[in-house]
Amino acid sequence: MCKINQYSNVDEILERYQNKKSSLIAVLQEIQSEYKYLPEDVLEYVSKKMEITLSKIFSVATFYENFSLDPKGKYIIKICDGTACHVRKSIPILNALRKELGLSDKKHSTDDMLFTLETVSCLGACGLAPVITINDKVYAKMTPESAIDVINEIRKENSDEN
Known part of the structure; x- marks a missing residue:
């Protein structure tokens, strides 16, 4: 949960858009970028500050696929399952990443919140x-093994930082 003192970031976002109701989507995009x-x-x-009902905000947040109401990891892995990727075996990569990270079709983020795994259409x-992306960096012509290698490299970098 966010603490009261963290709302100053939200206040800055709201001020940029002058609390205009027509700016709700842009406000939500910036909040998601922040958190x-x-x-x-x-x-x-936001509902109180912009004078928009919470149900209206939730309806917008749940309508657009790019918004998430669930916390995401430090590294967001997106695996493409569009036609080209699917026929070139993206599903074995997905399965290997799920196994390596202890995830499933219902559990998308690791317990330590280091990784979130999502499938996308293209x-x-x-x-x-x-193809997979990790925080918008593209990794091409992946295999299950190369995807796990990338994950292990990220883990190593993160353990070196700590």
């Missing part, structure tokens, strides 16, 4: 299939 998801307490705060890099 990596849309925390419920922040949405309640990443727009069909010629490089199968």
Whole structure:
């Protein structure tokens, strides 16, 4: 949960958009950029400040696929399952990553919140299939083994930082 003192970031966002109701989507995008998801307490705060019902905010947040009401890890892995990636075996990569990270079709983030794994319909890099992105960095022509190698490298970098 977000603490009261963290709302100053939200206040700055709201001020940039002058609390205009027509700016709700842009406000939500910036909040998600700040927190990596849309925390419920922040949405309640936005509801009061913008004078928009919480149900309206939730309807917008749940309508658009890019918004998330669930916390996401430090590294967001997106695996493409569009036609080109699918026929070039993206599903074995997905399965290998799920196994390596202890995730499933219902559990998308690791317990330590280091990784979140998502499938997407297309990443727009069909010629490089199968493709994954990690925090928007593109990894092309992946295999289950190369995907796990990337994960292990990220883990190593993070353990070196600590």
